Structure formats: C-alpha cells, structure tokens
Amino acid sequence: MVAPGSIAVLGGGISGLSAALHLLRRFNSPLTLIEGSHRYGGWIDSHTETILGSPVILEGGPRTLRPSSALLELLVLTNALHLARPMAARSPAMRSRFVHFHGTDGLTALPSKALGALFSPFGRTAIRGTLKDLFTRRTPAKNSDSDESIESFLTRRVQEPDLVNMVSAVVHGIYAADARVLSARVFMGPAYEYGSPVQYVFAPPSTKAKFRPPPEKYPLIDGALVPKTPFSIRGGTGSLTSALHDTISRETRFRGVLRTHVTAIQRRADGIELTLRGEDGTVTRRTFSHVVSALPMPTLQAVLPPRLQAQPVLNQTPYTNVTVVNLVFPRQRTPLHPQGFGYLIPRPASGYTDNTGAGVLGVIFDSCVAPQEADDRVVRMTAMVGGPYYPHLPEPDLSTLLATIGRQLGRREPLPAPLFARAVQAHRCIPTPTVGHLARVKSLKEALQREFQAKLEIVGAAVTGVSVGDCIAGARKAGESWKLPKNEHPKP
Structure with missing residues (x-):
C-alpha cells in the first residue's frame, strides 16, 4: 500500500530541488527526490580549478541572474536557505555591453544611458x-x-x-x-x-503582474535590494543548488535517489505508480500519492501513459544543444577585452547556414561579471557555442575558437595561449518555447489533471521559463492545492 501523503519529485535540477524544499516546508509528508544522473543541479555546474596555485570558479551553465520579478523568488529562497550575502558585488563594468556584427572585426558598444543613445x-x-x-x-x-x-x-x-x-x-x-x-x-x-x-x-x-509573497512564513527580503543589473551568486551558481540539497537532506522525511531513471508513470487505484530503473538495470516499482515532475518534455513523453504521449507540447518543444567553453588566460599588460559584461552576436543576414563565426552565440567576460571568483593574475572568458547553428552537440576546435574570438574582439595580436580551457557539452539543455507554447502547456496540464486527479504536476524550464528565477518561481507553486497534512512547524 502507498504511504499516505507520500510525495515523489522527478528530476534533481534547480526546479526539482526547489520544489522539494517548498513541499517539505509546506507538508508533513515523506518526500523522495529521483535523479537520473550522478549529481544534483542539472545544467547548473560550478567547477573549481586550481590555476597558478589559486582556486578559480568556472561555470558550465548559468552564471548570472537577470533582474526580474522572478528574482524576488530567488531572494526569498536564498534567505530561507540562510545563505549569507548570496549576491556577489556587482562591478560597474557589468553595465557595459557589446555586440559583434557578422562581417566586421571588433565590438560595438551598446549605449547604457539615454543620453549616450543620441550619439550612437x-x-x-x-x-x-x-x-x-x-x-x-x-x-x-x-x-x-x-x-x-x-x-x-x-x-x-x-x-x-x-x-x-x-x-x-x-x-x-x-x-x-x-x-x-x-x-x-x-x-x-x-x-x-x-x-x-x-x-x-x-x-x-x-x-501589471505583481510579486505574490509565498504563503509560508519566510522572512522576505525588501524588494528594494533587487539589483538593477545582472548579478552572480557568491561562490558560483552551484552553491545555490548545493545549499538546496544540503538543506533538504537534513529533513528526516527526505530521501534522495541518484542514478535512477523513471521509465513509466501510471495511475493506480491507490496512487501514482513509478517504474524505476537503477544504474545496474534493476527495475522496481514504487507508488506515491502525489508526484511533481521536473523532467524535460521529451523525457516526460516517453514515460507517460500512451494516451497522453500525443499531447503536442511533449513533441513540439525543441531543445538546443550548447557547448560552453571556459577559457582562463594569464593577465596581460594590454587588456584582452574591454571592461563589460561581454558581447552577443545577432543572427547572420543569410541565416544560420553562415557559420563563419564558428557557431559562437556570445562571450561573457567572467573577470568582470564575477571578479571575486579568481585572483587578478588571470583573465576569464566563457564562450557559448551551438544553438541554432548545430543540430547536434558542437565540438569546437580550440585554435579555431580562439582565432574567432580574437577577431570578434578586434585584436591586432592573437589571444595568448590559455592557462586552462574546458568544454562542457550540454545536450538538449534549453527548451525553445515556439509559437503557441503556453497554450500547449495549458493543454498538457489539463490532461494530467484529468488523468491523475490533480495529483501530478509539472514544473521546469519548459513550463515556467528558462531563467533560474523562473524555475524557482514555478517550483514554489507546485502542490499548493494539494490536500495533505500541513507542516505546522517549518524550519525558519
């Protein structure tokens, strides 16, 4: 028999971890978090490398957070996790942004103030x-x-x-x-x-939509503290997912399962049955009263009952393949790049068949974005490659990439040999909400509500938005309508 009020969360990325935290605080029910890979965090991947004898934090996924209403959700979350001063100091250089136009050498500065726009x-x-x-x-x-x-x-x-x-x-x-x-x-x-x-x-x-405070008694942070420019998380974005996992792991009602894939979801008379396959191929079945899925749409489609697999959003949501390349250079007398956030590149006039830019979508100047994550003897940059340029995971050649970035920066001299380079390949990592996406998501939610009697809900980047703040905001709302025993004493 299924345990009364037992909850399963499928997927251990930022959405699944956030949902688990809020559900544990909201309900007095056991919760199992099921993740298919060897680690929690999903695409958020902060890596520390020792370079010139000092630690350098490198991001394989999101590294900055955009100011938005969803950002307030992040502030609530970091406060609930007792993260001291989670927002890193923001360099004034982050206000400076650049763009590189195909067919040109060098960068074009975007005006940061209205008066500057008149002269640009x-x-x-x-x-x-x-x-x-x-x-x-x-x-x-x-x-x-x-x-x-x-x-x-x-x-x-x-x-x-x-x-x-x-x-x-x-x-x-x-x-x-x-x-x-x-x-x-x-x-x-x-x-x-x-x-x-x-x-x-x-x-x-x-x-205009307004921020809706959470029903739980969280100590809210004054909205006036919301930064006006993108900011980074102190210690890397991975410190947020690590803090999430550490916090929920201290709950005696929590159980985390890694290297376990969900292969089927079925409604049963006593709850929702999950078929699970472990790393060694062992198949088990467990039944829960309620489930939150943070699985990507293609993964969810493969495990739902056949009558639901035809839902359009499950097979009409494309995902992009991206390779993130971290580059660490020795600091030079002449700056390697201008002070600023970085640069983005518009689509070529002839479309994505023009790959003279080596498939580079943009480059972030990490030394300006998060100067606290390395000492001043090194300069860090991160290139994002792929997306619509490649139908498969791109494998950029380092020498070609360095030459391309040097040309885009308008450098007369080639970039120096990097002290360290790391390529992180992210397969189908970001969903693309195409025209009509929200209507298709609504249709799927309604179908799941009918099939599972409102006891299975979906969250994640394809449901609530791709930013970290959007994922956190959507995860907080999971299970708000469930009739389960309340947690009368949530930890502050």
Missing part, C-alpha cells in the same frame, strides 16, 4: 523604434491563445530591421535559439498581451 548609431535606431511603437496604436492579444514569433511582433511594432535583428542576439544569450520561431507571448509576457512593449512601460499598475 544603434542608439538612434533604438530611439526611432521606441517612438514608432509609442505612437502606433497598440494591438492587444485577442485571446489567451493568441501568439506569434517575437521577431514578427517586433517587426510590426518597432518597424526597424536593425533593432529587430538585435533581438536575435538577446535570444541567443537567453535561449540559444532562433528569434524567428520563439514565442512572443513567452518572451514578452504581459507586454505582448498589452499589445505594445513601449506603451506597456507606461501602463497603469493594475495591468
């Missing part, structure tokens, strides 16, 4: 596009299913091709995807529903 060719383009959108009648979404690509939406609104193409660079940095297929409703959110990205800024407060 791209800034003047942005001003023209802003004014066109501001004085064009807004076109609100007709209904909750209305959608189009972000490129189509902005082409209608700002009417500036160069500005629209710049959005492809932003999409590269967040989704490693093609802006021509990315959902405007997902990317723009309420601004798309309002019908104008610029006019939404001046919309009445009643039309």
Whole structure:
C-alpha cells in the first residue's frame, strides 16, 4: 500500500530541488527526490580549478541572474536557505555591453544611458523604434491563445530591421535559439498581451503582474535590494543548488535517489505508480500519492501513459544543444577585452547556414561579471557555442575558437595561449518555447489533471521559463492545492 501523503519529485535540477524544499516546508509528508544522473543541479555546474596555485570558479551553465520579478523568488529562497550575502558585488563594468556584427572585426558598444543613445548609431535606431511603437496604436492579444514569433511582433511594432535583428542576439544569450520561431507571448509576457512593449512601460499598475509573497512564513527580503543589473551568486551558481540539497537532506522525511531513471508513470487505484530503473538495470516499482515532475518534455513523453504521449507540447518543444567553453588566460599588460559584461552576436543576414563565426552565440567576460571568483593574475572568458547553428552537440576546435574570438574582439595580436580551457557539452539543455507554447502547456496540464486527479504536476524550464528565477518561481507553486497534512512547524 502507498504511504499516505507520500510525495515523489522527478528530476534533481534547480526546479526539482526547489520544489522539494517548498513541499517539505509546506507538508508533513515523506518526500523522495529521483535523479537520473550522478549529481544534483542539472545544467547548473560550478567547477573549481586550481590555476597558478589559486582556486578559480568556472561555470558550465548559468552564471548570472537577470533582474526580474522572478528574482524576488530567488531572494526569498536564498534567505530561507540562510545563505549569507548570496549576491556577489556587482562591478560597474557589468553595465557595459557589446555586440559583434557578422562581417566586421571588433565590438560595438551598446549605449547604457539615454543620453549616450543620441550619439550612437544603434542608439538612434533604438530611439526611432521606441517612438514608432509609442505612437502606433497598440494591438492587444485577442485571446489567451493568441501568439506569434517575437521577431514578427517586433517587426510590426518597432518597424526597424536593425533593432529587430538585435533581438536575435538577446535570444541567443537567453535561449540559444532562433528569434524567428520563439514565442512572443513567452518572451514578452504581459507586454505582448498589452499589445505594445513601449506603451506597456507606461501602463497603469493594475495591468501589471505583481510579486505574490509565498504563503509560508519566510522572512522576505525588501524588494528594494533587487539589483538593477545582472548579478552572480557568491561562490558560483552551484552553491545555490548545493545549499538546496544540503538543506533538504537534513529533513528526516527526505530521501534522495541518484542514478535512477523513471521509465513509466501510471495511475493506480491507490496512487501514482513509478517504474524505476537503477544504474545496474534493476527495475522496481514504487507508488506515491502525489508526484511533481521536473523532467524535460521529451523525457516526460516517453514515460507517460500512451494516451497522453500525443499531447503536442511533449513533441513540439525543441531543445538546443550548447557547448560552453571556459577559457582562463594569464593577465596581460594590454587588456584582452574591454571592461563589460561581454558581447552577443545577432543572427547572420543569410541565416544560420553562415557559420563563419564558428557557431559562437556570445562571450561573457567572467573577470568582470564575477571578479571575486579568481585572483587578478588571470583573465576569464566563457564562450557559448551551438544553438541554432548545430543540430547536434558542437565540438569546437580550440585554435579555431580562439582565432574567432580574437577577431570578434578586434585584436591586432592573437589571444595568448590559455592557462586552462574546458568544454562542457550540454545536450538538449534549453527548451525553445515556439509559437503557441503556453497554450500547449495549458493543454498538457489539463490532461494530467484529468488523468491523475490533480495529483501530478509539472514544473521546469519548459513550463515556467528558462531563467533560474523562473524555475524557482514555478517550483514554489507546485502542490499548493494539494490536500495533505500541513507542516505546522517549518524550519525558519
């Protein structure tokens, strides 16, 4: 017989770990976290390497967090985990951003202030596009299913091709995807529903979503502390997932299982039965009263009952392949790159068949983004390669990559030989929410609710958004409606 109120969480990435924490705090029920790989954390992968006798933190996945409403969720989470001063000091250089245009050598600085935009060719383009959108009648979404690509939406609104193409660079940095297929409703959110990205800024407060404090008694951090620029987690982003796992592991009601794959999910009279396959091939079956799945859509499709596998979102959500290359150089008398966050690269005019840029989507200047994670004798950069350029996992040649980055930086001299280089290949790591994605997610949720009597819920990047904050926000809401014994004494 199934234990009353037993919970299973499938997937041990940031979404699964966050869901486990909130469920343990909310309910007085045993919880099992099932992860197929050898480690928790998912794509978040902070690695410490000793270089020149000192530790250097390198990120194989997300390393910065964007300011947004979901960021408040992260602040709540870090406070609940008792992470002291989780946000690293932000260098003023992080306000400086650059773009590299195909067919050119060197970087173009993006204006960081309104006055600077007047003296920048791209800034003047942005001003023209802003004014066109501001004085064009807004076109609100007709209904909750209305959608189009972000490129189509902005082409209608700002009417500036160069500005629209710049959005492809932003999409590269967040989704490693093609802006021509990315959902405007997902990317723009309420601004798309309002019908104008610029006019939404001046919309009445009643039309804008607000942060909803969690029902648990968490000590909230004042929203005024939310940074205005991207920031990093002290000790690497992996310190967040490590703290999550350490915290939930101290709960006697928690059990974590690694190297175990879910191969089937079935509804039974006494609960939800999971078929599990261990690393040694052993197959077991366990039944839980409630389940939260943080599995990627293709993985979830393979384990659901056949009658649910035809749900469109399960087979119509593409995932990108990305290789992250960490580079550590000896510091030179002449700076290797300008002070700033890094640079992104818009889509080539001829499309992704043009691979003269070696498939580089962008480069982050880690020494500026997180200067506290290494001493000043080294310079760190990270290149993101792949996405729409490659249908498979890219395997960049180091010498070609260094030559490409040097040209993109506009250097007269080649980059020096790195002290350390590491390539992290992430297979199908970021979902691309294409046009109509949210409607398809809604359809799947409704089907799961009917099939499993509202006792199986889904979270994760393809459900709530790809940013770390979005994943945390979605995970907190998991199981809010479940009728289970409450935890009357959650740990502060």
